[in-house]
Amino acid sequence: MTPTGHSRRRGGGKFTLVCMAAIILAVAIQRDVIVLKHWVPERYLPWAPLHLEDPPGLVTRWKLSRLDQNPEACRAFLENEVPRRVTSLPDSITDSGCDLINSVRVHDRSTDGVRFNKSFIASCPLAVSWLRFERHGLQAAAQEVLGSRVTGVTHLGSYACRNIYGRENARRSEHATADALDVAGFRLSDGREIRLPADWTAAGAQDSAGQFLRAVQQAACESFGTVLGPDYNAAHRDHFHLGTRGWSVCR
Ligand SMILES: [Zn+2]
Numbered sequence: 001m002t003p004t005g006h007s008r009r010r011g012g013g014k015f016t017l018v019c020m021a022a023i024i025l026a027v028a029i030q031r032d033v034i035v036l037k038h039w040v041p042e043r044y045l046p047w048a049p050l051h052l053e054d055p056p057g058l059v060t061r062w063k064l065s066r067l068d069q070n071p072e073a074c075r076a077f078l079e080n081e082v083p084r085r086v087t088s089l090p091d092s093i094t095d096s097g098c099d100l101i102n103s104v105r106v107h108d109r110s111t112d113g114v115r116f117n118k119s120f121i122a123s124c125p126l127a128v129s130w131l132r133f134e135r136h137g138l139q140a141a142a143q144e145v146l147g148s149r150v151t152g153v154t155h156l157g158s159y160a161c162r163n164i165y166g167r168e169n170a171r172r173s174e175h176a177t178a179d180a181l182d183v184a185g186f187r188l189s190d191g192r193e194i195r196l197p198a199d200w201t202a203a204g205a206q207d208s209a210g211q212f213l214r215a216v217q218q219a220a221c222e223s224f225g226t227v228l229g230p231d232y233n234a235a236h237r238d239h240f241h242l243g244t245r246g247w248s249v250c251r
Contacts (some may be wrong), residue, residue, distance in 0.1 A: 049073060050128070052081040056136050061232045064132070065225070065247065067125045071102040074124035078104060082131055085110045089121065098161035098176045106130065114138075115152045115187075121159040123178045125244045129223050130181060133242070137219025142188060145212040152187030154195070156239050165235055174226065180243035186216070197238045200230045216240070221250035 030049040043054040050063040050073075067074040078086050086104040093099050104127050108119040114134060122130065134150075142150045159178040174180035185195035194209045201210030217240060221229045226243035228236045232251040 007219075050077055052077075052131060052135055056132070060132075061222070064125070065242075066131060067128055071124060074102060074128060076127050078124065079204075082112070085113055085131065086122075086127055094161075096161055097172045100159070100178060103178055104176070113148055114152075117152075117154045117198060119204075120155060120157065120181065121178045122181065123244065126158065126179050128243075129244050130242070133220055133223035137223055138186075138216060141215035141219050142186070142211060145208055145215050146188060146190075146192070148188040148190045148192065150186050151189050153183060154185040154187075156182040156184050158182070172241035174245050179245055180226070181239055182239040182241055186212075195224045196240070197230055203231075220245070221248065225249065227251070 042048040042188075043057075044059055044209070046059055050060060050067070054060045054063075067077070075088070084107075086106050089100060089103045089105055091103075092186055093101075100121065100123075102124045103121055104124060104243070105119050106116070106122050106127055108116045112133070138150050142148055153204060158175065158181045160173070160175040162173055162176060164173045185193060187193050192209075194212055196213065199207075199209035200213055203214065205211070216250050217227060217229050220240060220242055224242045224244060225246035226241070226249040228241040228243075228249075228251055229239075231238045
């Protein structure tokens with residue numbers, strides 16, 4: 001037998017061993033002989049439920065993207081984590097492509113979150129994305145850049161039965177199914193108000209309000225599928241569009 005034949009047989013043996021080990025490991029996990037969550041924090045397990053406190057990362061982002069196809073898991077998140085901040089809405093099926101399915105009303109005021117200028121309708125995934133963004137992104141940006149907390153948020157609306165940019169021959173907007181929220185300004189606990197477009201400044205500018213808005217947009221990109229701001233186009237000069245569809249669209 002040639003040396004090449006020997007090494008090929010050794011390589012094949014190793015491959016079989018690795019396969020057998022993988023199968024034994026999979027069976028042990030499946031039968032709870034090895035309980036993974038005893039060894040790995042739950043937030044790193046793709047099949048474990050998403051929690052408000054789970055820090056942003058690839059796994060939490062993947063879990064967020066899956067909530068769209070898993071209405072029960074999405075609803076369970078809101079009921080378990082933030083029961084006082086939202087109220088469930090009945091489904092509304094239309095023939096205009098503007099269905100509201102598994103939607104909630106996010107209240108304008110709550111004891112454990114920011115106050116909005118008015119309540120708004122949100123698809124369940126949008127509500128979850130906002131609440132996680134508020135908890136991990138928005139408050140962290142305010143603390144880091146301004147040394148303060150965000151207490152109020154001004155939005156321009158979430159649900160609107162229309163196409164993108166209101167064009168006749170375009171596809172339906174994320175707003176047509178309450179999958180996006182347009183945010184225009186923030187009130188801080190020290191009384192400051194920071195708004196688009198007035199406080200938006202060039203990238204790298206030294207003013208703290210402008211730096212805060214850029215930090216907010218950057219943080220939003222980690223919680224939402226689509227984030228569009230003043231640098232994108234004139235239609236977004238006065239707000240951030242925060243939408244759940246897409247993956248890492250951040251402009
Ligand atoms: Zn929008």
